[in-house]
Structures are given as structure tokens and as C-alpha cells.
Amino acid sequence: MSEFPLPSEAPRAVELFNLPPKDRALERVRLVNEMRVEKVGDRDQPAWPVDLVGDAEHAAAFLDLVYQTTPTDRLGATLKFQGAMMVDPVLAERINQGNGVLTVKGGQETTVISISQDKATGKFHCRFGYSAKGTSIEKSYGNNVNINITNNPDFITDESIFRLYRLTGNPSFTEILGIRAELKGRGATASAQFKPIDPKRHYATLGFNPYALRFLDEETFETLVKGMKREVARKLHPDVAHPIKSELDYLKRMLAACDILESKDKRNEYSTWLND
Numbered sequence: 001m002s003e004f005p006l007p008s009e010a011p012r013a014v015e016l017f018n019l020p021p022k023d024r025a026l027e028r029v030r031l032v033n034e035m036r037v038e039k040v041g042d043r044d045q046p047a048w049p050v051d052l053v054g055d056a057e058h059a060a061a062f063l064d065l066v067y068q069t070t071p072t073d074r075l076g077a078t079l080k081f082q083g084a085m086m087v088d089p090v091l092a093e094r095i096n097q098g099n100g101v102l103t104v105k106g107g108q109e110t111t112v113i114s115i116s117q118d119k120a121t122g123k124f125h126c127r128f129g130y131s132a133k134g135t136s137i138e139k140s141y142g143n144n145v146n147i148n149i150t151n152n153p154d155f156i157t158d159e160s161i162f163r164l165y166r167l168t169g170n171p172s173f174t175e176i177l178g179i180r181a182e183l184k185g186r187g188a189t190a191s192a193q194f195k196p197i198d199p200k201r202h203y204a205t206l207g208f209n210p211y212a213l214r215f216l217d218e219e220t221f222e223t224l225v226k227g228m229k230r231e232v233a234r235k236l237h238p239d240v241a242h243p244i245k246s247e248l249d250y251l252k253r254m255l256a257a258c259d260i261l262e263s264k265d266k267r268n269e270y271s272t273w274l275n276d
Contacts, residue, residue, distance in 0.1 A: 016064050017088040024064075031061035033170050038125065040161065040176055046153035047135050048114050048127035050160050059115055059124035060085050066128070067091050069167055070111045076104030076137035078145055081117035081124065101145055106136030111163070112147075130163040131156045171198070171210065202257035202270065210271065222262055229258040 016024050035054040042049055052062060059081070066075065067088060079100045087095070094102060104110055112135050114127040129135060133151040140146050149156070165173035203210040206228060236243045236251040243251060260266045 028061040041157040048129035049157040062126040077102040106134035110134040205257040225262040
């Protein structure tokens with residue numbers, strides 16, 4: 001069997017590329033968000049500084065996510081694993097033609113990835129890099145691969161983390177970026193200036209992961225919020241209880257969060273990232 005999957009070799013179980021576009025987008029992001037962040041800012045892998053680990057299904061979802069959200073002429077990749085992987089047929093053909101390498105010239109806004117399988121564990125390492133200044137991947141003599149980085153690896157790390165956050169909605173990436181910005185000083189802080197996913201912590205106040213909204217229908221979510229609002233008002237409202245200052249502060253935060261999140265219009269204005 002070829003090391004890289006022909007369309008006919010792809011497993012028939014769950015094929016992302018056969019799902020309706022909206023379901024395909026949700027499913028691949030769900031799978032990618034299940035992956036473990038193994039390394040960030042790895043100096044041994046400056047072109048793709050973020051390393052996500054998962055199984056074959058996760059790797060396929062990762063590849064589909066990047067492939068579907070990156071212009072063809074701005075995506076470079078090296079792939080090395082055993083057996084077939086569930087891949088978009090058009091992409092599978094490109095992978096086969098390049099013998100596991102998708103070359104890219106390295107213009108602006110270049111995304112590069114590397115997918116490899118650990119022989120000892122069978123786990124897939126999906127390395128990701130994004131550079132506004134570009135990184136090139138090209139084949140040379142003897143089927144070797146040349147990778148040329150045209151940006152500071154530290155900047156590529158921050159850009160890559162933020163790009164993954166935009167692709168997945170996963171707030172853990174903003175936490176990583178915030179830590180890096182704090183540790184690395186002024187340059188990293190400047191690159192981390194973006195609108196946070198939950199700027200006033202309304203979702204956090206109610207105990208929600210904001211990304212859950214991509215999977216919950218609006219009626220279900222609004223029912224949850226209204227139920228929480230009734231419960232906290234019943235137990236802490238000054239008209240029916242005698243809350244201490246900390247409880248009263250909590251009540252104010254809860255009611256403010258519910259006021260925004262139970263209203264479709266206010267929620268959409270607050271959660272602008274939902275349509276990114």
C-alpha cells in the first residue's frame with residue numbers, strides 16, 4: 001500500500017469531505033480541539049512551532065481544517081505516516097503527486113504544516129506554522145526538502161498560536177499567547193493585541209466555554225441562561241434574601257452576563273468571533 005492515501009484507499013467510516021459544508025466545518029474543529037498541545041515554540045522546529053498530538057482521525061481533521069481554510073498557493077506541507085488517512089480526494093491526489101510534500105514558494109501569509117506518525121506510540125504529530133512574511137517548502141535533488149524561514153521564529157510562534165485560535169475558537173490558545181506575551185516582553189505583547197473571545201468574562205461568569213456556542217442551538221443555550229438567571233435571582237436577590245457584599249457582587253455579574261447572553265442580538269454583537 002502506498003504510504004500516502006489515494007482516494008479509493010480512504011476509510012469509509014466517517015468522511016469529513018462527504019459531510020455538508022457546515023457539518024464538515026464543525027466536525028473537523030471539534031476533532032482538532034480534542035488534540036493535545038505537545039509543544040509550543042519548539043526551537044528544533046522553527047518553521048512549525050506548535051505541535052498537536054492525536055490519532056489518525058484527529059490528524060485527518062487537522063489536515064482538512066488547514067487545507068480548507070488556506071489558499072492553495074499559500075499552503076506547504078510535509079507528510080510522513082503509514083497506511084491510509086481519511087483525506088479530501090483532491091488533496092489526496094496532490095499529496096500523492098508530490099510524494100508527501102506540498103511545495104509552497106513562501107509569499108506573504110504562508111501556512112506550513114508537518115504531519116508524522118510516532119512509530120513507538122502510533123500517535124500523530126501535527127505541527128503547524130503561520131508566518132505573515134512567509135516560509136517556503138521546496139523539493140531539491142535526491143527528493144530532499146528545503147525549508148526556508150523568512151521571519152523571526154519567535155514571531156512565527158505568536159502568529160501561529162493566534163492563527164490556530166482564529167481557526168478553532170479554542171480559548172486555550174489565547175491563554176498560551178497571553179503567557180508568552182507576559183514572559184517575552186514588549187515585542188510579544190504588541191503582537192498579542194487582539195480582541196479577546198470573552199472580553200467582559202460573561203461566559204466565564206456563567207461557567208460556559210464560549211466555544212460551546214458553535215455546537216449548541218440558540219434555543220438550548222438561551223434556555224440554559226434564563227434558567228441560571230432565575231435560580232440566582234431566587235437565591236440572592238435583595239428582595240428575597242440578605243446577600244453579603246461578595247454575594248451581591250456575584251449577583252450583579254451574573255445578571256449582567258445573563259442580560260447580554262440571553263438576547264440573540266446582544267449576544268451576536270458581543271460574540272463577534274462566532275462568525276469568523
